[in-house]
Structure formats: structure tokens, C-alpha cells
Amino acid sequence: MNELSVTRLIAAPPAKVWDALVNRTNEWWCPVPWRAEVDWGERRAGAATHTVMYGPDGEVHQHPGLILAWDEGRRVASTDSIVGDLEPNTPFMIGIWEIAPEGDGTRYTARARHWSVEAMEQHREMGFEQGWNACTDQLQALCER
Template sequence: MAQAEYELAIERYIDAPPDIVFKVWTERLEEWWAPKPWTTRLIEQDLRAGGRSAMIMSGPDGSTSPMEGVILEVVPNERIVLTDAFTAGWIPQTPFMVAVMTFTPHGSGTLYRAASRHWNEAAHKQHESMGFKEGWGIVAGQLAELAEAEAKQGARIPGR
């Protein structure tokens, strides 16, 4: 996929194959999505084009950050694309970004790339000033930790 003009992105090598990283991304999202000590409560994650993506991130001080959007594309073990431009049922809301997550085989592991594409420079700068690089980097590390542990555990199971 081409890079958008107003894109922020992080990349991280994860020492686990794409199928495991994708599985952890999709099945254990509440464990890694928010930078700790924040937590995530998943309301719905319908992983199909047009499916609802809804969650609430909560901070240790009780503050919350709801997130509501629509899944645009899912290619198992390769890519997930979602946006907050709509709520479920294609109800328009003020858009902030399109998120594009890719899982690319790299040696025995995965090059994970998480990108946030914005409609304009103001949204791009706002997301950058909110701590995009640090926050998304932290959660990529949390995702990596879980996926790498799962890959090691699977390697110890006889017959795998």
C-alpha cells in the first residue's frame, strides 16, 4: 500500500510468524491495545468489511476514551484496515483517521506496521502531538510480547 500524505506509522519486528501475530491482534486485543496502565474493554470487533469496531480505553484516573468505527478490510494474516469516519451501519461521524495494520513475513518472524492516515494536516499534527509514536510504539511492544510468548509456547507443543 502506498503511503498517504498525512500518515504516521510505526514498524516493529516481532519474533513470531504472521499467523500468530494476527491471531493475537484479533483474539487478545484487550490485553495489548492500550498503553499500560490504561486498559481496553472491547465492545465489539466484527472482523469483516463493514463490521463494527467499538471499544473503550480507560485510564488509571478513571478517564475514558471511547472508540467507534467500521472495519474496511480484513485479509487474514496480512492486513486489517479500519476507520472512525463511520459508526456501525455506515452512520457518518467526524473522521479522524484510517488505521492500516500489516503483518509481513520477515525471516522467521513478522514485520508489523501500524499506520494512521489522516484527512488533513491538522488531524495529522493533532495525533502526532497526542504522542502517536510513543503510544503506538508501546502497544506494538505489548503485542510483540504476547505473540512471541505464544510462538514459543506453540514451539514446545509436540507435533508443532
């Protein structure tokens, strides 16, 4: 499988991590100094989702997509390969964000699954590890306050 992932044990209960994951997404989604506006839409499989990422130099990146799974309190998954009214889009990845109770805290795992080794390597070269770890740091700090 062409997957990149980040996992972290967060010292907070699953309900708090889930709340931050899906209700406070804009506070942790992009590594600072970037910021994001994430609209999860109807919060169900098959619903449209839309993210806009803003860079420190005025960059604006639109990311429409489709929610593939919304398992309340446990997992959300989306893809950029389908947009609008089931319109094919040039795919980059499937994103999966999962939480599970572990000891006194919560195991958070974020996965990026790609259609090809080339796309996975492109994502790695774009700074996947640094970027997704920075986002995870921000989520963890938000949850452990």
C-alpha cells in the same frame, strides 16, 4: 499522504502474531496503565467495531467505527469516520494494522492515516509515537513469549 506509522520485526511466526493482533487485542491495544476492550464485531469489511479505552483516573473513551478491510492473516483496517448504520462521524483517522512474513519472523506495521496535516499533527502531539510504540512493545512481548 498524512500518515504516521510504526513498524517492527517480531520474532514469531505470522500465525501467532495475527492471533495476538485480533484475538488478544485487549492485552496490548493501550499503553499501560490504560486498558482497552476491543470488539471487532463480525470481522469483515463493512462491519461495525467498537473500542472502549479506560484510563487510570477513571477516564472512559468510546470509539465506535467501521471495519474497512479484513484480510484474514494479513491486514485489518478501520475508521472512526463512519459509525452506526453508515452515519457520518467527525473523522480522525483510518487505522491499518498489517503483518507479513519476514525471514524467521513477522513484519508488523501499524499506520494512522489522517484527513489533514492538522489532524496528523494533532495525533503526533497527542503522543502517537510514544503510545503506538508502547502498544507495539506490548504486542511484541505477547508474541515472543
